[in-house]
Amino acid sequence: MRIASISKCLTMMAVAKLWEEGKLDLDAPVQKYVPEFPEKVYEGEKVAITTRLLVSHLSGIRHYEKDITKVKEEKEKANRAFKQTKPCQDKEQKEEGGKGIEKTDSVKPRKEHEGEVKSRNSKPGRRDKEFEQEEYYLREKFGSVIESLKIFKNDPLFFKPGSQFLYSTYGFTLLSAVVERASGQKFTDYMLRMFRDLDMLSTVLDDNEAMIYNRARCYVYNKKGRLVNAPYVDNSYKWAGGGFLSSVGDLLKFGNALLYSYQAGQFKNTHGKLLPGYLKPDTVAMMWTPVPKTEVSWDRDGKYAMAWAVVEKKQQCGCCRQQKHYASHTGGAVGASSVLLILPEELDSDTIDTGLVAPPRGVIVSIICNMQSVSLNSTALKIAREFDKEKWAQYID
Secondary structure: EEEEHHHHHHHHHHHHHHHHOOOOOOEEEHHHOOOOOEEEEEEEEEEOOHHHHHHOOOOOOOOOOOOOHHHHHHHHHHHHHHHHHHHHHHHHHHHHHHOOOOOHHOOOOOOOOOHHHOOOOOOOOOHHHHHOOOOOOOHOOOOOHHHHHHHHHOOOOOOOOOOOOOHHHHHHHHHHHHHHHHOOOOOHHHHHHHHHHHOOOOOEEEOOOOOOOOOOOOOEEEEOOOOOOOOOOOOOHHHHHHHHOOOOOHHHHHHHHHHHHHHHHHOOOOOOOOOOOOOOOHHHHHHHOOOOOOOOOOOOOEEOOOOEEEEEEEOOOOOOOOOOOOEEEEEEEOEEEEEEEEOOOOHHHHHHHHHHOOOEEEEEEEEEEOOOOOOOHHHHHHHHHHHHHHHHHHOOO
16 A cells, blocks of 8 residues: 655665765765755755755755645644644543553654544544645656656755754655765665565555555545545656555554664674664664654654654653653555554663663554544554553563
C-alpha cells in the first residue's frame, strides 16, 4: 500500500547513512550538491538552505499551497481553536492525573498534515481542505528527481530559512536530489539498495507502469458519501516525501532496524556477539532529538526532529500524567493513510548488564490503510501502550 509521508522516514535513513560515511554535509548549502536549485533571497537578503533545515521542515520551501496568505490564515485559525479547547483539555488531564496513565491523545491535534484530519468524527464524503490542493493530483511522470524540482524551485520562500516551521513535502523532493548527488547513484536506485540491505523486499516505488505483485487498490469517499476508487495520480514528483509502497511487515523491519541501532550501544556484556546497527546509536539519537521552533500537527505533546515527530519522557509531579519517549510519523496521500510509531523500552542497568536480553527492546506499531483521510496516530499510540503495559506486568510478576 501507499505509505505516504512515512516515506520521509525512509529517506532520512539514507541521509543519515550518507552523513555517517562522510559523503553528506548536513550544514552545507544544498547548491553544493544540487546547483540546479537556484540560490534564494528573502526580503532582499541572500539566504542558505541546508539539508539539516530540509529534514526538519525549516527551509521556507512551500508545501502544496502556493498562497502564503492562506497558509498564515489557516495557522492562525488553528491556533485560536487550540486556545479555546485548551482549558477543557487541562481539566481532562487533571482528572486523569491520579491514575498515573499516559494520556497524550487527550490533546486533540488541531490539523493533521497531508489530509489526516478529524476523520473519526467526519461524515463519509466530506472533503478535507488539504486534498483540495491541485498538486496532490499531478499526473505527469517525471524522469528524474532533478526534473521534478521544476514544480517549485523558482517559487519564493515563505520565510527566512531556520526561522519558522512549515511542513513541506517539496522540501523532501529537493532532499532526494541531495541524496542522489551525495551518493553518486540515482536516488531511486540508492533507496532500493538500502531496502534490500534492511530486508524490506516489499518496499518499492509507487510506479504506475510497473507490475507490482499484491499492490492494493486505493479508495476515497466521493461527494455523495459513496466509496469509489481513488483518482489516478503519478507520485514520481515526490518519491522521497510520499512516493513509496510498503507493507506492515516491512515497516516493522524498518522500525526494528532503527530501534536496534538506537539501543545497541547500551548493551555492554554481549561478549562481542552483538552485531552493529545499520546506523550508529548517536546518529539515531540525533534524529530523535526535538528541534527548536518545530511543531507536530498529529501529536500535541511532540516536536518535530529530523523526519520524525518525537515525544520526550516527562512527568511533572508524582502520581500524575506521564509521557514516555517515542517517535512517530503519520502519512496521508490520495487514497491512503498510514502511521509508524516506535516506543523504545526503558532499559535499567540490571537488564542491560545481565546479557540475557538483546536489542531491539520496545514496541513498534505500523498501520497502513488504503483509504484517504483516516486518523491513525491515536490508535497506534493506544496499541503501543497496551503492549507496553503487558511487558511491565511481566516484569512485576
